[in-house]
Amino acid sequence: MATAVGVVVFPGTNCEMDAVAAVEGLGGDGRLLWHGDEDLTGVDAVIVPGGFAHGDYLRPGAIARFSPMMGAIARFAADGGSVVGICNGFQVLTEAGLLPGALQKNSGLKFLCQPTVLRVESSDSSLTRRAAVGSELLVPINHFEGNYTCDAETLARLRDEDRIVLRYVDNPNGSVDDIAGVCNEGRNVVGLMPHPERACDELLGSADGAVLISSLLDAA
């Protein structure tokens, strides 16, 4: 049976259909999940997609973390379920405490919408297990608050535990240590600012994101 990937929709989410299309293009079964529900029955993996959940009011992800679905996702993750937060989804997962750190305004104060080159730093995560360490992936970014920030102690832990899974080759936003994506201690929850779901077909300029989404389908 195809891997069922639940894609969470908050008011203001706008990348859910991109995620569903990427999942289905790679043989998975993409299912939209409303944030007000909390039923993950039959879901093998979860994507928290990009957009502006709850208008990004207060802070990106600050209000989204109180949605019933986030409680269900926290329990799913605690049981080892694979969860990936993309862009706004990454912000939501940090606000929810499922991933460390926070996403700050880009250092150049510009909204950035451009292709970036990512280097795979660890293949030990639900999003990168199919990717070769050291390989470079062309994946677009599309954010204003993508500047990954954490305290020195957290950064040291992320490095020591090999939890920085993706780095920018040419840091576009000021993220500490060029971080583009990190995972949790269990390596089943991953957050990244770039959009692999928008790079799963050569028609879109790159299919390099497919190895990441495929990894998630495998991991489930």
Place this chain on the structure above:
Amino acid sequence: MKFDVMVDVRLRGGIADPAGATIERALPALGYDGVAGVTVGKTVRFAIEATDEAEATRRSEDLSASFLTNPVIEDATVMVTPADGPTGDHA
């Protein structure tokens, strides 16, 4: 009793403040010399019902820490003052 609350949210020391830095860089060109240490935060105001100022402060600080700020990057100061005028059933 009703209290007015003002929560002043600012970035923690050591966290980059690109908005503050950009404003500071623009000031000399506008003729404002000698201005330093510009930081940008936000203010959240609300009214809260509580039995006394201590309770109003405790609940406001809790609300601030759990929701209004992200402790990874932000600090906040909570200021509580009794609301002016009659409170309660004064319609």
